Amino acid sequence: MSEAVDALVIGAGPAGLMAAEALMAPGRRVVVAEAMPTPARKFLMAGKSGLNLTKDEPFEAFAQRFSLGTGALPRTPGYLGNREAAFGPAEVMAWARGLGIELFTGSTGRVFPVGMKASPLLRAWLSRLRGGGVELRTRWRWTGEGFRFETPEGPREIRPAVTVLALGGASWPRLGSDAAWVPWLEGVGVGVAPFRPANMGFRVAWSAQMSRHFGMAVKGTALRAGDLTSRGEWIIGRHGIEGGGVYEISAPLRDGAAGHVDLAPDLDCSALAGRFARPKDKLSLGNWLRRVLDDPVKVALLLEWGRPLPVDAPGWAALAKALPLRHQGPMRIETAISSAGGVTWDSLTGAQELRAMPGVFVAGEMLDWEAPTGGYLLTACLGSGLHAGRAAAARLAAMSAG
Numbered sequence: 001m002s003e004a005v006d007a008l009v010i011g012a013g014p015a016g017l018m019a020a021e022a023l024m025a026p027g028r029r030v031v032v033a034e035a036m037p038t039p040a041r042k043f044l045m046a047g048k049s050g051l052n053l054t055k056d057e058p059f060e061a062f063a064q065r066f067s068l069g070t071g072a073l074p075r076t077p078g079y080l081g082n083r084e085a086a087f088g089p090a091e092v093m094a095w096a097r098g099l100g101i102e103l104f105t106g107s108t109g110r111v112f113p114v115g116m117k118a119s120p121l122l123r124a125w126l127s128r129l130r131g132g133g134v135e136l137r138t139r140w141r142w143t144g145e146g147f148r149f150e151t152p153e154g155p156r157e158i159r160p161a162v163t164v165l166a167l168g169g170a171s172w173p174r175l176g177s178d179a180a181w182v183p184w185l186e187g188v189g190v191g192v193a194p195f196r197p198a199n200m201g202f203r204v205a206w207s208a209q210m211s212r213h214f215g216m217a218v219k220g221t222a223l224r225a226g227d228l229t230s231r232g233e234w235i236i237g238r239h240g241i242e243g244g245g246v247y248e249i250s251a252p253l254r255d256g257a258a259g260h261v262d263l264a265p266d267l268d269c270s271a272l273a274g275r276f277a278r279p280k281d282k283l284s285l286g287n288w289l290r291r292v293l294d295d296p297v298k299v300a301l302l303l304e305w306g307r308p309l310p311v312d313a314p315g316w317a318a319l320a321k322a323l324p325l326r327h328q329g330p331m332r333i334e335t336a337i338s339s340a341g342g343v344t345w346d347s348l349t350g351a352q353e354l355r356a357m358p359g360v361f362v363a364g365e366m367l368d369w370e371a372p373t374g375g376y377l378l379t380a381c382l383g384s385g386l387h388a389g390r391a392a393a394a395r396l397a398a399m400s401a402g
Contacts, residue, residue: 001156005029006396008160010142012039013176014378015364015385016166017125022389023164024132028396031158032129033140033149034176040122041175042168046378047118054092055375056105062089066371066380067251068345087383089375095382099124110375142167144184161399162359162392166385169339169365170195177339177365189356191344198370199337199377200250201242202327206304213300214238218245220295222265223325226252231265236297240331247337248372250330259325261305263298273317293320338377340370351391352384359395363388 007023009016012034023030032039046052055062063086087095093103093111101121102114113121126136140149140156147158168177182192213236223230223245232245246253253259264272280288289299302319303309305326310316333339343362347355352367354360363385371377 002159004159005031006161007392008033008147008158008163009166010163011166011168012136013166013168013364013381014040014043015381016164017129018382018385019164019166019363019389019392020129020134022386023393024129024134028133030134032134032136033142034136034138035141036176037138039126039136039138042172042177044118044122045175050112050116051118051121052110052112052375052378053096053103054089054111054379056089056109056111059086059088065376066369068369087386089379092379092382096121099128144181162361162395164361164363164388164392165366166364167366169342170333171197171336171339173334185343190354191347193341193344193368195333195339195341196254197330197333197336198251198340199247199373200335201237201246201331202240202253203329203331204240204327210236210300210304213297216297218297218301222262223249223259224262225249225259226257228252240327244373251370254330259327261301261323261325263293263302263320263323269317269321272320273313276313276316337373338365338370342366342368344368352388353391361388361392
């Protein structure tokens with residue numbers, strides 16, 4: 001069976017739903033096809049720990065946290081290269097409030113719904129889309145052959161005037177982002193940068209002595225890699241380290257930059273050396289270090305990663321200020337918060353339209369960009385979806401006028 005529609009959106013995550021919102025108009029037939037049984041599964045999963053919508057900071061500072069395979073921001077109107085047309089933190093907050101969602105800003109600038117859940121926002125959003133005539137079809141899996149789908153009712157084909165692809169990257173495949181689309185697009189000449197994990201943990205081969213600290217949070221440190229520094233908390237896990245503090249420096253650490261931990265970021269080296277100069281007397285090494293650092297987890301890390309150990313106070317202080325972060329590489333992409341890589345920017349026009357497939361636009365984590373957690377990821381998915389949807393709507397309008 002085949003049917004004609006004005007617009008087809010493949011993928012019902014934040015980018016796809018935002019593209020559908022930009023496309024909906026009276027009398028226009030917009031279909032959203034989603035392979036999973038329900039929409040926005042990754043969005044809902046992220047909301048389980050409190051939905052971090054965006055980061056309330058000046059747009060210029062916000063935009064600097066994004067990187068692409070080319071090392072520069074995409075200079076496309078409406079994404080992050082054009083402030084006047086961008087969908088940044090202020091626009092995200094206004095959009096959420098327009099759905100009836102009350103927000104608050106935490107001490108770090110992160111913005112959350114007052115209810116700390118994603119489901120009320122998603123329900124209000126889907127209701128608005130349905131009211132605007134958008135049709136959501138779940139368990140519709142794209143086959144990559146034209147716009148044919150495997151559905152519960154059997155094979156179906158859609159003939160859209162314009163299409164937005166919002167199929168996600170390669171992280172959390174059990175929630176729908178399995179990157180099955182890569183060979184299909186490459187087959188028609190679209191450039192796709194290989195996917196790599198982003199915002200992920202790192203594998204560590206711990207000694208047996210570290211097992212007592214598994215599951216513990218590391219607080220009051222600074223992590224450094226490349227030109228990035230993170231003061232966030234992180235977790236010592238059975239298989240390595242993870243958590244917000246690690247995710248913030250994960251990109252340069254993944255790409256080969258050396259990582260270091262400052263165990264006393266609020267003290268300079270001289271002041272810390274003064275603490276290490278305290279007499280050890282008859283104390284064991286571990287007890288002496290606990291008196292100096294006042295944190296058994298920091299002591300464990302110092303003994304785990306600091307060998308050969310120093311012999312004097314200045315040496316101990318220097319080590320504690322720049323403890324090597326020893327790891328065996330990033331954890332698997334399937335467990336990463338997000339992924340780097342995707343459709344290359346030279347395969348797109350400024351409207352996020354595929355040069356190899358006119359009338360087909362791309363949004364969200366399919367694109368070759370990455371950003372840290374903390375509201376940046378979700379804002380860019382929404383913004384790129386809005387930009388692609390508006391461009392597709394403009395194409396429809398031009399076709400109608402023609």
